[in-house]
Amino acid sequence: MKNLENKVAVVTGASKGIGAGIAKSLAAAGASVVVNYASSKAGADEVVAEIVNNGGKALALQGSVTSLDDLNRLFEETKQSLGAVDILVNNAGVYKFGAIEEITADDFHNQFNTNVLGLLLSTQVALKNFNDNGGSIINIGSVVSSIAPVGSSIYTATKGAVDSITHVLSKELAPKNIRVNSINPGMIETEGTHTAGIIGSDFQVEAVRTTPLGRIGQPKDIASIAVFLASEDSAWLTGETLLAGGGVR
Ligand SMILES: NC(=O)c1ccc[n+]([C@@H]2O[C@H](COP(=O)([O-])OP(=O)(O)OC[C@H]3O[C@@H](n4cnc5c(N)ncnc54)[C@H](OP(=O)(O)O)[C@@H]3O)[C@@H](O)[C@H]2O)c1
Numbered sequence: 001m002k003n004l005e006n007k008v009a010v011v012t013g014a015s016k017g018i019g020a021g022i023a024k025s026l027a028a029a030g031a032s033v034v035v036n037y038a039s040s041k042a043g044a045d046e047v048v049a050e051i052v053n054n055g056g057k058a059l060a061l062q063g064s065v066t067s068l069d070d071l072n073r074l075f076e077e078t079k080q081s082l083g084a085v086d087i088l089v090n091n092a093g094v095y096k097f098g099a100i101e102e103i104t105a106d107d108f109h110n111q112f113n114t115n116v117l118g119l120l121l122s123t124q125v126a127l128k129n130f131n132d133n134g135g136s137i138i139n140i141g142s143v144v145s146s147i148a149p150v151g152s153s154i155y156t157a158t159k160g161a162v163d164s165i166t167h168v169l170s171k172e173l174a175p176k177n178i179r180v181n182s183i184n185p186g187m188i189e190t191e192g193t194h195t196a197g198i199i200g201s202d203f204q205v206e207a208v209r210t211t212p213l214g215r216i217g218q219p220k221d222i223a224s225i226a227v228f229l230a231s232e233d234s235a236w237l238t239g240e241t242l243l244a245g246g247g248v249r
Pocket of ligand 1: 012013014015016017018019036037039040041043063064065066091092093094095114118119140141142143184186187188189190191192194243
């Protein structure tokens with residue numbers, strides 16, 4: 001039997017990048033997976049098609065993590081189509097870098113709304129639809145909360161908040177047998193890092209130079225850790241922030 005057979009997983013922001021990689025790996029491990037997206041229906045449909053072609057079960061569901069109405073609808077549809085939730089991956093996130101002189105209130109609200117409020121609201125609504133036996137919540141943080149890169153004050157603040165929320169909720173949800181852990185990736189090649197102009201930039205060269213394992217990551221480097229944290233193999237881990245950056249710390 002596969003590791004995650006009979007489990008239901010919701011991955012926010014799974015139409016591309018790290019979330020898409022995690023959704024595919026959870027499905028390959030046997031979970032039925034909701035591939036959530038905000039606007040990229042085509043991307044989410046592609047992820048679902050790949051999972052189904054490989055014999056897995058998946059469903060693309062639209063919804064912004066910043067909207068309670070969307071989240072209520074999404075988790076209701078999940079419950080009706082697949083059953084109660086066992087695994088939530090809070091992956092949806094946005095990033096924008098800039099020196100303190102350049103940042104705006106919009107940058108602040110945009111990143112905090114998605115990366116922090118979105119994570120809190122997704123967790124709140126998911127909990128109403130969680131399996132009574134418990135499960136696993138996996139938050140996607142970032143190594144930036146440890147290494148604090150220049151020009152990342154807003155983004156790093158959001159990921160510092162993610163670390164704190166993981167710590168708090170690991171205690172708050174332990175009585176329900178829900179484990180809460182974070183994966184904090186280093187630089188990963190995704191649609192997002194391509195669009196932001198990070199891939200191919202001096203920033204990438206510097207990241208490779210300062211990464212002990214000598215490369216940047218790929219979504220599958222994070223996806224295998226998510227499968228571990230979703231499964232009973234990590235039953236004794238909660239409240240952890242796993243640095244997943246090829247040795248960057
Ligand atoms: N890539 C890296 O180097 C790196 C490193 C450390 C941590 N991370 C974290 O990893 C996560 C994913 O990053 P990525 O590079 O894979 O990003 P990406 O390629 O830009 O993909 C972002 C995903 O999030 C979704 N999304 C954005 N806003 C949303 C919202 N309001 N509601 C629902 N979904 C939303 C997008 O959906 P649509 O396409 O439909 O808008 C997309 O599926 C983020 O939390 C990021 O902070 C990334």
